[in-house]
Amino acid sequence: MGLIALEGMEFYAYHGFYEEEQLIGGDYIIDVYLDTDFDAASYNDELDVTINYETIYRIVKVEMQKNSKLLEAIARRIIEKIIGICKTVQAIKIRVTKKHPPLGASVQRAFIELEESYVVQCNKCKRPFLSHHHGDCWTKHGQIYPETRATLTRTFGPNICYNCLLPHFIKARKD
Numbered sequence: 001m002g003l004i005a006l007e008g009m010e011f012y013a014y015h016g017f018y019e020e021e022q023l024i025g026g027d028y029i030i031d032v033y034l035d036t037d038f039d040a041a042s043y044n045d046e047l048d049v050t051i052n053y054e055t056i057y058r059i060v061k062v063e064m065q066k067n068s069k070l071l072e073a074i075a076r077r078i079i080e081k082i083i084g085i086c087k088t089v090q091a092i093k094i095r096v097t098k099k100h101p102p103l104g105a106s107v108q109r110a111f112i113e114l115e116e117s118y119v120v121q122c123n124k125c126k127r128p129f130l131s132h133h134h135g136d137c138w139t140k141h142g143q144i145y146p147e148t149r150a151t152l153t154r155t156f157g158p159n160i161c162y163n164c165l166l167p168h169f170i171k172a173r174k175d
Contacts, residue, residue, distance in 0.1 A: 001090065002042075004034045004051050011064040015074065015098070022067055027099040029109075030060050032078070035091035035117075051086050059085070071096040075114040083118070083132045090130060091117040122161035129161040142169035 009030040014022045034051060041050035059081045068074050075094040083089060097111035120131045144152075148168050152160060 001035060002038045004036060004038070004053060004056075005032065006053050006056055006060075007031045009057060009060055011061070013064045013067075015068045015071070016102075017069045018102075021102065022069075026101075028064065029095075029097040029099065030064070030078070031093075031095040031097075032056055032060065032082070033093040034082070034086065034089050036086070036088045037090070051088065055085065056082060071098060071110075071112045072114065075112060079114060079116065087132070088130075089132070090119050091115070120159045122164055123156040123159050124164040125161060127161055127163075129159075131159060143171045144168050145170060 009032075011028045011030065012025055013028050014025040015028070016022050016026070034056070036051055038050045041047070060078055063074060063077045063081060066077070068077075075096050078094055079092055082092060093113060093115040095111055095113045097109050099109050101107055101110040103110075118130055118132050119128050121128055142165070144165065145168075152165075152168065156164075
């Protein structure tokens with residue numbers, strides 16, 4: 001497991017709760033921290049087996065161009081885009097900083113941090129596995145009869161790993 005981080009990405013953008021903030025704009029700093037397994041990249045020296053930080057920068061840049069009232073909404077959009085593209089992310093932390101917020105006093109910055117972990121424990125065998133969306137184990141790997149799914153959910157809850165689901169698949173997906 002390793003950490004890939006981009007710190008200090010600076011943007012001029014038009015975010016804020018008040019209309020004046022969205023008209024005038026302001027300076028923002030974004031920091032992104034991704035926990036991931038990049039052992040293959042460290043041994044093979046190949047970009048396609050790790051997370052390309054240029055991709056992360058481009059995601060942040062696009063999301064910063066969309067107006068938002070809240071810093072929290074910016075962070076959520078960035079996380080959703082990163083998780084949608086980078087399937088090996090095990091945990092993510094985003095800090096969105098607004099420099100010199102208009103508070104009627106001298107304040108250097110206001111920021112929010114949003115942090116999420118995507119490693120969950122299988123409720124059947126107790127082994128950890130990666131799940132980017134709550135309950136995605138049901139649809140990610142194959143088809144299960146609805147009755148079987150209902151029974152498994154009642155018995156073990158929403159998080160069941162691939163190995164524990166395998167005997168119940170009608171048809172397994174091939175990745």
